Amino acid sequence: MGNRITLTIDGQSVSVAEGTTVHAACEQVDTFVPTLCWHENLSPANACRACVVEVKGSRTLVASCSRVAEEGMVIETSTPRVANARRVVAELLTSTTDYSTAPELLDLIEMSSADTRRFAGGASWEQPVKDDNNLYIRDLSKCILCYRCVEACGDDAQNTFAITVAGRGFDSRIDAGFGRTLPESDCVFCGNCVAVCPTGALMEKTEWTLRSENKWDDNQITTTETICSYCGVGCQLSLHVLDNQIVKVSSPMDHPVTHGMLCVKGRYGYQFVQVEDHMPV
Amino acid sequence: MAVNTGMPLTERVAAVVADLPKDRSQLLPTLWRLADHFGCLSPSLLAAVSEVMHIPYAEIYGVASFYALLPWDPGQPVIVRVCTDVMCSLKNSSELPTVLKDHEGVVVKESPCLGQCDLGPAALVGSRVVRNATPGNLAAEIGEMRHG
Amino acid sequence: MGEVRRLLPQADRRSVAVSWDRVVERGFDKAYQRVLDMGSEAAIAEVTASGIMGRGGAAFPTGRKWDSVRSSPGTAKYVVMNADESELGTFKDRALLEQDPMGPLIGLLIAAHCVGARQAYCYIRGEYREVETALSQSIDILRKKGWVGGETVDVEVRRGAGAYIAGEETALFNSIEGKRPEPRVKPPFPTVKGLFGAPTLIQNVETLANIAVLFAHDVAWFRQYGTPATPGTKLVAISGHVNRPGVFEVPFGVPLQEIIDADDLAGGIAGTGHLQAVLLGGAAGTFLSSAEVAEVPLDYGPLAKHGASIGSGAVMVFDDSVDLAWVVTKLAHFFADESCGQCVPCRIGTRRVLEILRDGNTWQRESDLRELGLAMRDASICGLGQTAPMALLSMLDRPYLRRVEMKGDEHGE
Numbered sequence: 001m002g003n004r005i006t007l008t009i010d011g012q013s014v015s016v017a018e019g020t021t022v023h024a025a026c027e028q029v030d031t032f033v034p035t036l037c038w039h040e041n042l043s044p045a046n047a048c049r050a051c052v053v054e055v056k057g058s059r060t061l062v063a064s065c066s067r068v069a070e071e072g073m074v075i076e077t078s079t080p081r082v083a084n085a086r087r088v089v090a091e092l093l094t095s096t097t098d099y100s101t102a103p104e105l106l107d108l109i110e111m112s113s114a115d116t117r118r119f120a121g122g123a124s125w126e127q128p129v130k131d132d133n134n135l136y137i138r139d140l141s142k143c144i145l146c147y148r149c150v151e152a153c154g155d156d157a158q159n160t161f162a163i164t165v166a167g168r169g170f171d172s173r174i175d176a177g178f179g180r181t182l183p184e185s186d187c188v189f190c191g192n193c194v195a196v197c198p199t200g201a202l203m204e205k206t207e208w209t210l211r212s213e214n215k216w217d218d219n220q221i222t223t224t225e226t227i228c229s230y231c232g233v234g235c236q237l238s239l240h241v242l243d244n245q246i247v248k249v250s251s252p253m254d255h256p257v258t259h260g261m262l263c264v265k266g267r268y269g270y271q272f273v274q275v276e277d278h279m280p281v
Numbered sequence: 282m283a284v285n286t287g288m289p290l291t292e293r294v295a296a297v298v299a300d301l302p303k304d305r306s307q308l309l310p311t312l313w314r315l316a317d318h319f320g321c322l323s324p325s326l327l328a329a330v331s332e333v334m335h336i337p338y339a340e341i342y343g344v345a346s347f348y349a350l351l352p353w354d355p356g357q358p359v360i361v362r363v364c365t366d367v368m369c370s371l372k373n374s375s376e377l378p379t380v381l382k383d384h385e386g387v388v389v390k391e392s393p394c395l396g397q398c399d400l401g402p403a404a405l406v407g408s409r410v411v412r413n414a415t416p417g418n419l420a421a422e423i424g425e426m427r428h429g
Numbered sequence: 430m431g432e433v434r435r436l437l438p439q440a441d442r443r444s445v446a447v448s449w450d451r452v453v454e455r456g457f458d459k460a461y462q463r464v465l466d467m468g469s470e471a472a473i474a475e476v477t478a479s480g481i482m483g484r485g486g487a488a489f490p491t492g493r494k495w496d497s498v499r500s501s502p503g504t505a506k507y508v509v510m511n512a513d514e515s516e517l518g519t520f521k522d523r524a525l526l527e528q529d530p531m532g533p534l535i536g537l538l539i540a541a542h543c544v545g546a547r548q549a550y551c552y553i554r555g556e557y558r559e560v561e562t563a564l565s566q567s568i569d570i571l572r573k574k575g576w577v578g579g580e581t582v583d584v585e586v587r588r589g590a591g592a593y594i595a596g597e598e599t600a601l602f603n604s605i606e607g608k609r610p611e612p613r614v615k616p617p618f619p620t621v622k623g624l625f626g627a628p629t630l631i632q633n634v635e636t637l638a639n640i641a642v643l644f645a646h647d648v649a650w651f652r653q654y655g656t657p658a659t660p661g662t663k664l665v666a667i668s669g670h671v672n673r674p675g676v677f678e679v680p681f682g683v684p685l686q687e688i689i690d691a692d693d694l695a696g697g698i699a700g701t702g703h704l705q706a707v708l709l710g711g712a713a714g715t716f717l718s719s720a721e722v723a724e725v726p727l728d729y730g731p732l733a734k735h736g737a738s739i740g741s742g743a744v745m746v747f748d749d750s751v752d753l754a755w756v757v758t759k760l761a762h763f764f765a766d767e768s769c770g771q772c773v774p775c776r777i778g779t780r781r782v783l784e785i786l787r788d789g790n791t792w793q794r795e796s797d798l799r800e801l802g803l804a805m806r807d808a809s810i811c812g813l814g815q816t817a818p819m820a821l822l823s824m825l826d827r828p829y830l831r832r833v834e835m836k837g838d839e840h841g842e
Contacts, residue, residue, distance in 0.1 A: 046614045047772050049808040060815055061807045066614055081807050085774070088804030092777035118797060119777075122784040145770070164343030165609065165770070168592070170780045172770030177342040178324045186337060306625075308607030313555075313588055336607075347609050347769075350555045350591030362556075366517055367759045368668045368745065393593065393763055394712075395556050396520040398668035398745075399675045408558040 007073040016069055023051055023064035031077055034086065034108045036093075037146035038065035039196050041259045042156045045147035050089050050108055053077045061085055083112065090114035097125050098141045101200030101211075105144065123170060132181035135268050136194050137208045138174075142201035145172055149193035149202060157261045162186035163193065191267040195250060195260055204268075206247050221247070228266040233257060235266050246270045294329040303334050312345055320357040354388050359426050361419065362392035362405040369395075374402030380416040387423060431693045433654060433662050436638045437678050438529045446529055447566045449574065457535040460644035461576070469543040472644070473499065476543075479643050479651045480660040485511060485633030486710070486740045486812075488729055491640075494630060497620035498544040501628035506546040508582075509605075509624065509631040510537050512553040512564070513589050513596035517712035517763055518743035521664035522634040524676035526553075526560045529638070530567040534584070536637030538571070539644060541582040544630050549582050552601050554589045561588060593767035597811050598631045599623075600769065611771045612811035635664055635742075654680035659728050663739065669746035670704075672696035682726045685709075689722070689746060700748035706830055708747070710740020712760045713816030715823040716753065718830060736823060753830050757821045758786040764817040775814025778805045782818065795825055 003018040009031055016025045021044075026033045036048035044066035052061035056074035061081060076082065090108045094116040099105045109116060130138040145165065153163050162185045166175035176185035194202040203211075210216040221242045228235040236255045240248040249267050253260035288296070297318045301307045311330060316322055322345060331338040345351055352360060363369075363377045378389045397403035400412035406422040434440070444450035452458050464472045477492025498506060510533060514522040526533065534551075541549050551568075553561050568584050571577040577584050587605055589595050595604045599613035602624045623629025632640075639661060643651045652660040659681040668674045671689060673696035679688055685707065689695045698704050704719040715737035717725065725731050732738055747756065761783040770776045778801055785794050802818030809815045824830055 044614075045771075046810055049772050049774055049810075052808045060809075063614065063810075067616075081803070084800055085804045085808035088778070088801055089773050089808065092773055092781065092801075095781065096777050119781045119801070123780055144773075145776070161337035161340055164337075164339040166339075166343045166346040167770070168347050168594075169765060169768040169770045170776055172776065175339065175342065175346075177327070177339045186339065305607040306605060309587070309590060309604060313590065344607065344609050348555075348590035348592050350589075366763060367756055368518060370759065371669065371751070392556075393766060394515070394517040394519075396514055396523050396554070398518055398520055398666065401668070405556060410556075410559060 005069060005071040007069050007071070007075060009075045010077055020069050021065060022053060022055075022062065022067045022069050022073070022075060025069045026053075026064060026075070026077060033064050033077055034104065034111060035065055036104050036108065036144060036198060037148065039148050039151075039198075041253055041261075042148055042151045042196065045151065047145060047147050048089065048093075050086055052082060052085050054079045054082055087112040087114050091116065091118050093144055095119040095122065095124070097144055097199070098139075099199065101142065101203075102144070102198060104198055130181075131205075133183055133187075133189065134205060135189050135264075136191060136202055136204050138182075139201050139203065139208075140174065142199045143174060144199055144201075145174070146198060148196040148198065149174060152192040152196045152261070153187075157259070158188070158190055158192050160186055160188050160190070162188070189264045189268065190262060191264070192261045195262070195267075204248050210242070210247060215242075216247075217242070228262070230263075230265045230269065235262055237262070237266060239270070246273060290325055291329040291332050294326065295333045298333065305334070305336060308334065308336065308341065308344055309348075312341075312351060316352050321352040321354055323353070323355070356386070358386050358388045359384075359407060359423050360405075361387055361389045361423065362395070363389060363414070364393070364395040364397065364401065364403045365391040366394040368398035369401040369403055372402045374404075374414070377402060377404065377414060377416065377419065381419060381423075384420070384423060386427070431679075431687075431691050433678050433680055435642050435654075435662055435678065436525060436529070436532065436635065436664060437676070446527070446531070447563050447570070449570050451529070452531045452535065452570075455529070455532065455641075456645035457531055457641050460641055461535055461539060463644050464539045464542060469499065469545070472539070472543050475648060476640065476643065478648045479639075480655075480658075481636065481639050481643065481651075482659065483633060484635035484639065484663070484742070486516075486713075486738070488739070491632070491636060494620060494632075495540065495543055497618075498546075498628045498630040501621050503628045505548075505625070505627045506544055507624040507627055507629040508537060508541045508544060508546045508549045509598075509601065509629060510534075510549070510551040510634060510637055511596060511598065511601060511631055512551055512557070512560075512634045513601060514557075514634070514741075515554050515589075515593040515596050515767075516741040516743060517760065518668055518708070518745040519666055519711050519741040520668075521666040521676045521742050523557055523560055524666070525634055525638055525664060526557075526564060530560075530563050531571075532638040532641040533634045534564070534567055534571060534637075536632075536640035537584065538576060538582060539640050540630055540632060540637065544628075546630065547582055549584045550587050550605055550624070551584060552587045552589060552595070552605065554596070555591055558588075561586060592769075593763075594769045594811075594813055597813060600811070601631065602629065609769070611769045612813070614810060656682040656726075656728050658730055663727060663742060665727070665742045665744050667695045667744045667746065670698055670700035670748040670751075671746050672699045679727065682728045685717070685722050685725050685727055685744075688727065688744065695744075695746070698746065698748060701750050703749040705747050705749040705751060706753060706827075708745040708756065708820060709737050709743070711743040711745075712763050713812070713819055714738070714740050714743065714745075715819055716827060716830065718827055736826070753824055754786065754789075754791050757791070757824055758783070760820050761786050761817075764813065768813060768817075772808075772810045772814060774805045775809045775811075775817065778809075778814065779817055782821065786821075792831065799825060 035051045037045045051064045054076040055062045224239045251258040395403045404414045444454045481491040482488040595610040600610040604610040619629045655661045765779040765783045
C-alpha cells in the first residue's frame with residue numbers, strides 16, 4: 001500500500017491513498033458529486049463540468065473527476081458557486097440536447113433544481129437520426145459531447161480511431177470524417193462507443209427499434225451472465241432478455257477481462273441463439 | 282516543387298511533403314504545405330495524408346476542421362477575409378464584403394480581429410494584409426494576387 | 430513622462446530590423462554572451478531580481494517560472510515563444526516583431542540556455558505571414574552565426590491556422606503536437622508537463638524582449654522605469670477613438686489618462702471628443718468608465734481595485750457615440766466563434782450569451798446573464814471560457830454606462 005494523504009471534504013477529514021482523485025475521495029465519505037462525462041474505464045475528459053467543486057485557494061472551481069487529491073486540500077462540494085455552476089451546466093445542456101434517455105443528466109436537473117427552459121429557444125442540436133448500419137443508430141440530437149465514444153474508439157479501449165470530435169465551438173460534433181457514414185468509415189462495429197454513451201445518442205438498433213415501438217421496458221428485462229463462446233479470451237457477457245428474446249448484449253464494466261468492452265461478435269453476434277430451434281441437431 | 286500530376290494522389294502528396302518528418306507533430310505544417318500546393322484541402326487529400334503519415338483519417342479531419350484559415354474552397358478562388366470585429370466595424374468594415382462580392386473568383390469571409398486595429402479597416406487578401414482597406418486597394422490587391 | 434523606447438528600438442536606429450547589425454546595435458550579442466558567462470543560475474537570479482512578469486496577460490513572475498522549468502526533472506525540455514497574438518484589439522506583439530524581431534529571439538535563446546532546452550518553437554498566428562517571414566529570416570541570421578542549431582538550441586517556426594484558443598498555452602502545445610488545439614486541464618502545469626509531456630517554458634513575445642534588454646543592461650537599469658511592484662515598461666496597443674492609434678511603450682504606473690491624452694502617445698480623444706469608456710485588456714477585459722480612467726494608473730494593483738487588469742495590453746477607446754451593448758455583442762460573437770467546444774459552460778454558454786445580447790435582452794435578462802457569466806467564469810476549463818463574460822459582467826456592474834435610450838444599430842448587426 002502506498003502513501004496516504006489527508007484532506008477535508010465539507011468539513012470532514014478524509015484519508016485516501018495518494019493518487020486518488022477528489023471525486024473518488026468524495027465517494028469514500030459518501031458525498032455525492034454528480035458526473036456526466038466521467039467514466040470509470042476511460043480517461044477523464046473534463047468536458048461536462050458537472051463535477052466541479054470548490055478547492056480552497058483555487059481561483060476557479062475544479063473538476064473533481066480528474067483533479068488528484070493533495071495533502072491538506074480543503075474541498076467544499078455544495079457552496080453557492082458550485083450550485084450555480086451545476087445548475088447552469090444542466091440548463092445549458094438541456095437547452096441544446098434531447099435528454100429524454102440520459103439518466104445522469106435527468107438526475108442532475110433534479111438535484112440542481114435546473115430550469116430547463118431558462119436558456120432554451122436558441123440554437124439546438126436537433127438533427128435527423130443517423131441510421132446507416134444494421135447494428136446501432138446515432139441520434140446526435142441526444143449527444144452532450146462527453147468524449148466517451150471517441151475515447152473508447154481511440155486509445156482508451158479499441159484503438160480504431162474511427163470517430164473524432166470535429167469542428168469547434170457550438171458546431172463541435174462527433175464525426176467519422178466529413179460526415180461520412182459508419183460503413184464508409186474505419187468503424188469495426190465493436191459497439192464499445194454504444195456501451196459507454198451516457199445519453200442514448202448511440203443505441204443498439206434493437207433497443208432503439210423496441211423503444212420507438214414502445215416495447216422496451218427496463219422492468220421486464222432480465223439479465224443472464226455467460227462467457228462468450230467465440231474465442232478463448234473469456235469475455236463475460238450479460239444477455240439482456242425481453243419476452244424470451246435477447247435484445248442486447250453487454251459486459252460488466254468491472255469485469256477484469258473486458259472492462260465492459262467487447263468485439264463485434266460478442267456484442268452483436270447473438271442472432272443465432274434465437275434461431276436455434278431451426279438448426280439441424 | 283515539380284510534382285508529376287499524373288501520379289496517384291498519395292504519391293503526389295508524399296512528394297510534396299517529402300522533406301517533412303512523418304511525425305504527428307508535423308500534421309499542421311503538412312496541412313499548410315498541401316493547402317499552399319494544391320490551393321485547397323479536400324477529403325481525398327486528407328485520405329492521402331492519412332496514408333502517408335499513418336494517422337487515422339478521422340483524427341486528421343478533427344484537427345483540420347478546427348482551424349478557420351485552412352482553405353476548402355475548390356477552384357482556387359482568392360480568399361478575402363475582412364475583419365468585422367469591434368475596431369474595424371467602427372470604421373465601417375462591414376460594408377466591404379458587400380462591395381467585394383461582385384468580384385468574380387473571389388470568396389469573401391468575415392474575420393475576427395486581425396491584429397491591425399490601429400490601421401483598420403483591415404483585411405487579408407490571400408495571406409497578405411491590407412491596412413486602411415478600401416474597395417479600391419482591395420481590388421488592386423486581388424488583381425495582383427491573381428496575375429502576379 | 431510619455432513614451433519610452435526600450436523594447437521598441439529608438440527612432441534614430443541605424444540598422445534594419447532583420448539583420449545581424451541590429452543585434453549588435455541593440456547590444457543583444459553582449460546580452461547573450463553575458464548570460465553564457467554568468468551561467469544559468471545567476472542569470473535566472475537576475476531575471477527574478479528584475480521583477481519581470483509575464484506580458485501575455487497573466488503577469489506571472491518570470492524568474493520563478495524559469496526556476497521551475499530548470500528544476501523540473503526531465504532530460505528533454507522545451508521553450509516556446511507565444512506569438513499567437515489573437516486577442517481582440519491586441520497588436521503589440523505584431524508591432525514588436527515588425528520593428529525588432531531580434532530582441533524576442535535573443536530572449537528565447539537566453540531562456541533556452543537557462544532552463545536547459547535544446548529545442549525551441551516560435552508559434553505565430555497564421556494571419557501574420559509577413560511577420561512570420563521576418564521571424565524566419567531572423568532565425569536564419571542567428572543560425573549562420575552559430576547561435577541557433579548544432580550544439581546550441583534549434584528554433585522551429587510554427588504557423589497557426591486561425592484559432593484564437595491556440596494561443597492558450599496548453600492548447601498551443603496540442604497544436605504543435607498535431608492534435609486539436611483544445612486546452613488541457615491544469616495542473617499539471619507546463620513547467621512540469623508541457624509540450625510532448627516535458628517541462629516547458631512558454632513566454633509571450635514581449636516578455637522575451639524584456640529578457641533581451643535586461644541582459645543588454647542590468648537590473649538597476651531595468652528598474653529605472655515602472656513601479657517597485659511592477660518594474661519596467663509595457664507595450665500598449667491603443668485603438669478606437671483616439672487621434673494616434675498605435676503601439677506605445679510606457680512605464681508601468683503611468684496614468685491611463687496620460688496614455689490616452691499625451692501628444693506623443695494616443696494624442697487625445699477623437700470621434701465626438703468625449704470619452705465614454707475604455708475596454709482594457711482585450712475581449713476578455715474590463716470596461717472602465719471615463720471617471721475610472723481619470724484615476725487609475727497602468728499597474729496591476731490599482732487596476733485590480735476596479736476589477737480590471739492590463740491583460741494583453743489592449744486599450745480600446747470608445748467615445749460617447751458608441752453603444753457599449755453593441756460592443757459586448759461583438760465580443761460575445763468573437764467568443765462564440767473562438768470557443769473550442771470542449772467544455773459545456775463555454776461551448777454552449779458563449780452561444781447563449783450571444784443569443785441573449787443579439788436579441789437586445791441584455792438588461793431584461795440581467796440576472797440570467799449574471800448567473801450564466803459566473804458559471805462560465807467558475808467552471809470553464811480554460812481562460813477563454815473563464816474570461817469570456819468579464820467585459821459583459823463589468824458593463825452590468827456599471828449601470829451608468831447603460832444608455833437611457835438605446836440608439837439601435839448604428840454600427841450594423
